[in-house]
Amino acid sequence: MTDTLTLAPTTDGLARAAGLLRAGGLVAFPTETVYGLGGDARNDRAVAAIFAAKGRPSFNPLIVHVPDMEAARSVARFDARAEALAATFWPGPLTLVLPLRLDAGISPLVTAGLPTVAVRLPAHPVAQGLLRAFGGPLAAPSANPSGKVSPTRADHVLAGLSGRIVAVVDGGPCAVGVESTIIGLDGDPALLRPGGVTVEALEAALGQSLQAGGSETRPNAPGQLASHYAPGAPVRLNVTAPEAGEVWVGFGPCPGAALSLSETGDDVEAAARLFHILRQADDLAGPAGRIAFAPIPDRGLGRAINDRLRRAAAPRG
């Protein structure tokens, strides 16, 4: 394939990116969570190309990104609970799984044939600008090869997908740093993936607790397979005493740690840095080394961080 262009997030850059998307091309773009690999959600060939570029199994459906509520309601059916969550958390790092509207023209490849669709209204101004310039729904998984570490900077996207996509819009580092929280609303509200909106905030808004989502053997969000977000080096968790040959990544006070997710033990800072630090630790570890993470409390964004780290540490293959 041709070289991947890097576009600036200017009016001209976004117009060019939108033109490439209309022609069926794949363009990576920043969101507040991670970079997405965008393609026209109504174009079967573009959607098939997303799965091919990532090496992603086609049974794993994609999230549809929209610029506003009107577009969201044209893709999925919103009940009162969905309207309330959208009013509270959109634009922002929340994805809702809702009944698909068949008249939306979404490619069946996007939903992997399911009767539901995952919809997200991102807050990042570049994502918003691109969606408006394009003028339609964009299917966008994270812009990394399937199973690898998600990208939070344009150079992470290029490291994994250069030559496989037509362009990346460079909007700098992503502020949230972990993917959106996914809530299933086709039955009782269920947490399908912890992410950038905390469970505490969602339960407060819903006035009820969330059901546990999929399991690792029967995932409800089919992308939630055990091994994921995997760096090259093996990963060990909850480490307070690192062993020889381990690159120790701290959280809070960890004297002697090579890297730190947050020296003050701040979950928001740690989430923003997580995927970049995983890449840095992998480089430091080298071909024979290993990575060890200090314990991170399982509350707030710590829940999403621990979910990603458990998958990074899971047996491969």
Ligand code: TXA
């Ligand atoms: O923050 C994010 O959500 C990022 C940015 C780019 O928006 N996107 C992202 O997409 O993380 P991806 O493809 O890496 O993760 C999508 C997840 C997968 O776990 C998939 O199984 C789940 O959403 N999903 C999509 N459609 C679904 C559906 N109809 N029912 C249940 N899960 C669904």
Ligand code: MG
């Ligand atoms: Mg992903």
